[in-house]
Amino acid sequence: MTGQLFLQQLINGISLGSLYALLAIGYTMVYGILRLINFAHGDIFMMAAYFMIFSIMTFKLPWFIAIIIVIVATVALGVLIEKTAYKPLRNAPRMSIMISAIGASFLLENLATYLFTGVPKGFPDIKVLTTAVKLGSLSLTIATLITPFVTLLLLYLVLFITNKTKIGMAMRAVSKDFETAKLMGININKVISSTFVIGSSLAAIGAILWGSRYPSIMPLTGVMPGLKCFIAAVLGGIGNTAGAVVGGFILGMAEIMLVTFLPAFTGYRDAMAFVILIVVLLVKPTGLLGEKVTDKV
Amino acid sequence: MKKVLSLLLSLLMVLTLFTACSQPNNGGPSNQEPQTGGEEEPGTEEDVIKIGVFEPLTGMNGGGGQQELGGIQYANKMYPEVLGKKIELVVVDNKSDKGEATTAVTRLIEKDKVVAIIGSYGSAVSIAAGDIIKNAQIPAMGASCTNPMVTQGNPFYFRACFLDPFQGKVMATYAVEQGAKTAAVIMQNGDDYSVGLANFFIDAFKQLTGDPNSIVDVSEFQLNESDFNAILTNIKAKNPDVIFAPSAATTAPLIIKQARDLGIDALIMGGDTWENPALIDVAGEAAEGVVLSTFFDENDPVTNEAKKFVEGYKKELAGKEPIIPAVAALGYDAYILLRDAIERAGSTDGVAIRDALKATKDFEGVTGIINFTEEGDADKNLAVIKTIKDGQFVFVDSVEVQ
Numbered sequence: 001m002t003g004q005l006f007l008q009q010l011i012n013g014i015s016l017g018s019l020y021a022l023l024a025i026g027y028t029m030v031y032g033i034l035r036l037i038n039f040a041h042g043d044i045f046m047m048a049a050y051f052m053i054f055s056i057m058t059f060k061l062p063w064f065i066a067i068i069i070v071i072v073a074t075v076a077l078g079v080l081i082e083k084t085a086y087k088p089l090r091n092a093p094r095m096s097i098m099i100s101a102i103g104a105s106f107l108l109e110n111l112a113t114y115l116f117t118g119v120p121k122g123f124p125d126i127k128v129l130t131t132a133v134k135l136g137s138l139s140l141t142i143a144t145l146i147t148p149f150v151t152l153l154l155l156y157l158v159l160f161i162t163n164k165t166k167i168g169m170a171m172r173a174v175s176k177d178f179e180t181a182k183l184m185g186i187n188i189n190k191v192i193s194s195t196f197v198i199g200s201s202l203a204a205i206g207a208i209l210w211g212s213r214y215p216s217i218m219p220l221t222g223v224m225p226g227l228k229c230f231i232a233a234v235l236g237g238i239g240n241t242a243g244a245v246v247g248g249f250i251l252g253m254a255e256i257m258l259v260t261f262l263p264a265f266t267g268y269r270d271a272m273a274f275v276i277l278i279v280v281l282l283v284k285p286t287g288l289l290g291e292k293v294t295d296k297v
Numbered sequence: 298m299k300k301v302l303s304l305l306l307s308l309l310m311v312l313t314l315f316t317a318c319s320q321p322n323n324g325g326p327s328n329q330e331p332q333t334g335g336e337e338e339p340g341t342e343e344d345v346i347k348i349g350v351f352e353p354l355t356g357m358n359g360g361g362g363q364q365e366l367g368g369i370q371y372a373n374k375m376y377p378e379v380l381g382k383k384i385e386l387v388v389v390d391n392k393s394d395k396g397e398a399t400t401a402v403t404r405l406i407e408k409d410k411v412v413a414i415i416g417s418y419g420s421a422v423s424i425a426a427g428d429i430i431k432n433a434q435i436p437a438m439g440a441s442c443t444n445p446m447v448t449q450g451n452p453f454y455f456r457a458c459f460l461d462p463f464q465g466k467v468m469a470t471y472a473v474e475q476g477a478k479t480a481a482v483i484m485q486n487g488d489d490y491s492v493g494l495a496n497f498f499i500d501a502f503k504q505l506t507g508d509p510n511s512i513v514d515v516s517e518f519q520l521n522e523s524d525f526n527a528i529l530t531n532i533k534a535k536n537p538d539v540i541f542a543p544s545a546a547t548t549a550p551l552i553i554k555q556a557r558d559l560g561i562d563a564l565i566m567g568g569d570t571w572e573n574p575a576l577i578d579v580a581g582e583a584a585e586g587v588v589l590s591t592f593f594d595e596n597d598p599v600t601n602e603a604k605k606f607v608e609g610y611k612k613e614l615a616g617k618e619p620i621i622p623a624v625a626a627l628g629y630d631a632y633i634l635l636r637d638a639i640e641r642a643g644s645t646d647g648v649a650i651r652d653a654l655k656a657t658k659d660f661e662g663v664t665g666i667i668n669f670t671e672e673g674d675a676d677k678n679l680a681v682i683k684t685i686k687d688g689q690f691v692f693v694d695s696v697e698v699q
Contacts, residue, residue, distance in 0.1 A: 005534040008559070012526040118355025118392075119363065120547045122579035132558045139560030144526075214523035216551050216579050220356075224521050259516075259527035266528055267486035267517035 004137050009260045015144045017252025018151035019213075022206035023229035024236065024244035025158060026199030032175040032239040033195045035094060039101040040081055042226015043108035044200055048074040048207035049123065049217045050116055056124035063126045071204040078200025079193055087189070105226075112219035120218040123211035130212050143212040150209065154202060155245050162241065167194050175239070224270070231277045237290025246288060251276065345385045346645055348635065349405035351416035351426065351437075356393030357520065357545045358419045360575050361624055365418045365440050368628030371610050376632070379639045387411055391422045393545075398422035399429055406433045412645040413437065415631045418624060419545075420444030420461075420490040427451050434647040436654060438635045440627040441569060441592070444493045448673040453647070455654050455673040457630040457662065458569075458592055459680060461490070465497025467590050467680045467696045468541060468566055473505045475564060477538035481514040483528065483552060485544055488520070494543040494568050502541075513537050522548070525555045533561050543568040550579035557583040564588060572623055577688050584685045593623040593664045594681045594692050602633075603663045620690055623664075623681070630662040 023045060030038040051073045055066040085104040089097040129143040162168040170191045173181040182188050210225070211217060228251060236247025251273060259266050280287060350369055353362035366388065373386050387409045389401040398417070405411045406429065414430065414437040417423050423442040430437045431451050439447055439456035443464055448454045472480060480502050484495035499512050513535040516528040529552070532540060540563050542552050549571050556565060564586070571589035595611070598604045606629055610621055637660060639645065642653035660667045668676045682693045 002534060005530060008530045008533075009527060012524075012530060016524055016526070113355060118359040120360070120575060120579070122550070122575070122581075125581055130558075132560070134560065137560075139558065141558045144558075210523075213555075214551055215554065216523070216547055216575075218359075218547065220521060221523075224523075255524075256527045259531065263514070263516065263528075263531055267519055269522070270519055 006260070008138050008140075009256050011138070011140060011144065013253035013256035014249065015147045015213075015252075016256060017249035018148040018245075019206055019210055019248075020225070020229050020232045020252050021151050021245040021248025022154065022202050022209070023225060024232040024248045025155070025241055026203050027230050027233040028236070028238050028241055028244040029158075029171075029195050029199050031233070032241075033171060033192055034086070034097070036086065036097050036101060037230065037238075038199070039098075039226070040085070040104035040108060041199065041203060042222035042224075042229070043105050043112075044074060044078050044081070044222070045203040045207050045210075045225060046112060046217070046219065046222030047077055047108060048200075048204040049211045049221060050112065050121070051204075052208055052211060053121050053123060053217060056126075063124070063128065066124075067205075067208060070208065071201045074204035074207075075197050075200045078196045078203070082192060082196045087192075109219050109223075116219065118219060120216045123215035123217055125215070126208075126212055129209070130215075141213065143209055147209050147213075150205065151245065151248075154205065155242065158198060158202075158241055161198065167191065171195060228273050231273050233287075234277060235280050235287055237287025240287070240289045243287055243289030250288075344382055346379055346382045346639070347385045347387050347409055347411045348632075349402075349409060349411035349414040349416075350386050350388045351391055351398075351402055351405060351414050351422075352388070353393040353417060353419055353422065354388075354390040357547050358393040358570070360546050360573050361441075361570055361622075362390075362393070362418045364573070364618075364622040365416075365624040365628040367614075368610070368622075368625030369415055369440070369632050371606075371613055371625070372629040372632035372636075375609070376636055379636050380643065380645075384636065391417055391419075391426075393419060393422065395421055395425040398425040402426040402429050406430075406435055411435065412647070413635050413639070413650055415440065415628070415635060417442060420447055420493065421488050423447045423454070424489055427454055430454060434651075436635070436638075436647055436651045438631040438654075440631040441624045442490075443569065444489050446489065446493070452673070453651055455634075455669060455675075457627050457634060457664065457667065457675050459677040460674055461494045461568075462497045463678070463698060464568055464590050464680060465494055465499075466501040466698050467682070468568070468588075469498050469501035469505055470696065470698065471588065471590075471682055471694070472502065472539045472541070472564070472566065475539070477564065478506060478508070479511050479513045479535075479537045480539045480541055481516070481532040481535060481537040481563075482512060483516050483518065483525075483532075483540065483542040483544070485548065486517040486519050488545070490568075490570070491543045491545075495541065498541050498543070518548075523551055525552050526559065529556050529559050529561060532556075533559055537563055539564040539566055541566045544570070546570050546573035546575045549573075550576050550584065553580045553587055554583040569623065572683060572690060574618060577685060577690075585688075586684060586686070588682060588684050588693070590680045590682050590696075591623040592681065593621075593626040594683070594695070595621045596692060597681075597695070598663075599665050600661045600663065602661050606663045626663045630664050630667065634660060634662065634667065 026041050051070045055061045055069050081104050085100045132141050170186045174191045232247035232251045233244045236243030255269050352366050391398040391401040420442040424446050437454050441458050443461045482495045485491040514532050566588045569591050572591045576584050595607050598607050638653040642649040670676050681695050683690045684693050
């Protein structure tokens with residue numbers, strides 16, 4: 001194990017981890033407000049990647065305009081799913097809305113297969129992101145380098161919104177006690193929609209960075225990242241935004257380090273993620289940064 | 298808290314269940330019903346002979362499956378009849394999934410009552426369907442499934458292509474000829490094609506270099522993996538002369554691109570699945586210089602049938618694909634081999650067709666003169682090596698190995 005090799009793997013791990021973190025924030029915020037695991041989140045991420053492909057390849061938009069359009073379109077999709085699949089079930093048992101989320105996820109996957117076929121599509125090559133730079137014997141794409149910073153910046157932004165703004169205060173109130181917040185005159189629907197706006201825009205940015213690093217997109221692209229990021233959210237303490245980022249980093253790093261130190265087990269990366277989930281649930285179900293919540297009887 | 302915990306755990310279980318079956322469920326609506334070639338005239342049992350086409354049209358191998366299907370459908374257009382009856386192709390999508398493969402083949406045999414089956418691209422699905430084919434005694438003709446286990450011990454499975462031990466040897470020979478002394482291998486855990494070909498390459502490479510330590514790294518990855526940075530970083534540290542990464546055309550561009558981004562300049566090689574436009578479209582400049590082996594080269598038609606095929610199919614593909622994919626040529630061969638056998642058998646009985654296939658002698662196909670070995674494999678000893686240059690697949694060499 002040379003220093004160079006370790007450094008490169010460290011950067012690989014941080015970069016992969018920060019991609020997980022971006023998606024995990026979306027899971028954790030929706031869970032915080034609605035106590036719902038939004039299984040469609042990974043598929044919203046996949047759709048965002050396709051939006052990017054079409055705005056650049058088909059409509060020939062320059063990348064910076066395409067990014068804005070992709071974020072807007074993804075937010076619209078996220079809010080649409082909330083309005084159609086989750087809102088009508090607001091007073092239904094929690095299990096129903098969970099099943100509705102799984103349904104939304106399948107709908108998106110099959111819709112994508114129908115619209116875009118199951119054959120993978122190449123992600124547009126945005127030179128600003130995909131150019132490889134050399135640092136000594138290290139070679140990294142710009143996307144790899146900037147991903148962690150983008151994630152930290154967005155985390156800061158999300159924390160700012162939730163802690164310092166009025167809508168953020170409403171979010172925290174709703175997350176603490178849904179019924180009371182409603183009685184206090186907080187517009188619940190607006191708060192929930194804002195949560196989906198934030199979650200979906202992070203998924204869109206995540207998808208653009210993901211696509212630049214892994215430029216092969218197909219209708220099932222969102223499945224694995226979706227599951228991994230859910231694990232990351234649980235690991236960090238679901239409902240806790242900073243926890244989601246910590247969970248994402250740990251998971252990404254653990255995957256890369258497994259390959260680095262135990263090359264014979266490279267085939268077990270996915271399995272390890274699930275083992276982590278089970279261990280967390282058994283040992284510390286509230287996650288690393290999760291608050292201890294006592295169920296009221 | 299206990300409630301939340303148990304809810305989460307049960308959810309996880311439900312979720313894994315769903316993901317496990319989500320793949321088979323992900324076909325488009327076009328896959329809900331088998332597409333029938335002769336939709337205009339449904340035809341009764343008497344005036345139509347049904348041949349099943351068993352290919353992955355979606356999933357990991359969707360791109361390759363569709364190329365192969367194109368060749369089969371073109372052959373059907375050229376030779377639409379056998380025994381004075383119309384041949385109807387019944388296409389099912391096996392979704393590149395082993396579980397789905399058995400369902401798809403059972404459906405062809407039980408529901409559509411096909412007399413024979415063509416396919417599949419991807420050895421894993423062919424192997425998975427093998428037992429059903431053997432027990433139903435329906436002859437099957439693989440076009441491009443190269444793993445030896447497809448036909449081994451299965452008297453009803455034949456194939457039109459060469460085998461992985463041969464292909465592995467061809468690539469190892471090429472690598473050694475290029476001066477390679479060390480190699481790293483990347484394979485997909487659970488994919489019979491990838492693991493098989495990788496191991497044949499390893500054996501051949503060790504033998505040719507005479508150095509048991511010449512394979513410096515063997516890494517595995519799983520289905521739907523996108524991130525190869527970690528294994529490639531390990532490989533970079535070992536600095537091999539070549540990287541051999543037999544993989545699906547969906548995964549290959551990711552491996553190639555990430556390798557080049559990490560600054561790896563070793564020669565990157567793959568197998569027959571790599572002759573797919575996806576490699577060039579997705580990997581772009583990174584794909585320049587990769588080397589692959591394939592079955593056929595349109596610039597070098599070896600038989601009259603090949604000349605006819607290249608001329609006609611080129612027109613068919615105009616505007617869609619720049620070159621004729623080798624798997625389309627094999628799909629074409631698989632169809633005409635089967636049609637010829639049915640003609641000679643004079644009946645649609647499975648055993649009779651099987652016996653006729655076995656008796657095939659010096660059949661003139663697009664990919665060469667075809668005879669079958671005892672095992673039902675096309676007796677071929679010629680492979681074509683291609684590279685990617687200026688965004689095109691370019692012929693490098695044709696290699697004969699005895």
